[in-house]
Amino acid sequence: MSVAVETGTWQLDRTATTVALKHRTMWGLVTVKGTFTTVDGHGEVRADGSAVGTVTLDAASLDTKNAKRDTHLRGSDFFDVDNHPEITFAVRSAELRDGDQVHVIGQLTARGVSRPQSFTARLVDASADAVTLHAEFSVDREHFGLGWNQLGMIRGLTAVTASLRFKRSAA
Structure with missing residues (x-):
């Protein structure tokens, strides 16, 4: 898909956006999956075609379909939502390359810790009024102070999958 996305401001369409994670636990025997039910964001496409946003x-x-686990994940062993209610990804640069490939460079902040993060997203749909990106990348939770690991049950990286739909902001 070779598309020139219109310059200007764009708002995340919360109803058409999903951000999910999965992580293997119980010594690799179980995969915990969860979805963030409240996601927000915005972006700006610049005249040179690059984009920035948050x-x-x-x-x-975060909903893993297990209330007890979700309560634990919200607590101080993991996300510590009382002190760090948001997880943010600040896009410093997003550039369309090689057809539908979007090279993204940014900064991920979770639990008050910020780390650089880059990945390649895929432009799956684009029109004058809406753009949809799909991204998959891995995060080392220990880099963000999420190191709780009773009896060594939790190993490896957390996989993040995002389908982000942006709509053109009204002028």
Whole structure:
């Protein structure tokens, strides 16, 4: 897909956006999956075609379909939502390359810790009024102070999957 996305401001369409994670636990025997139910964001496409913006997750909105586990994940062993209610990804640069590939460079902040993060997203749909990106990348939770690991049950990286739909902001 070769598309020139219109310059200007764009707002995340919360109803058409999903951000999910999965992580293997119980010594690799179980995969925990969860979805953030509250996501917000905005972006700006610049005249040179590059983009900047921010995606914000309500850390307390993570839903793994297990209330006891979700309560633990919101607590001080993990996200510590009382002190760090949001997880943010600040996009410093997003550039369309090689057809539908979008090279993204930014900074991920979780639990008050910020780390650089880059990945390649895929432009899956684009029109004059809406753009949809799909991204998959891995995060080392220990880099963000999420190191709780009773009996060594939790190993490896956390996989993040995002389908982000942006709509053109009204002028």
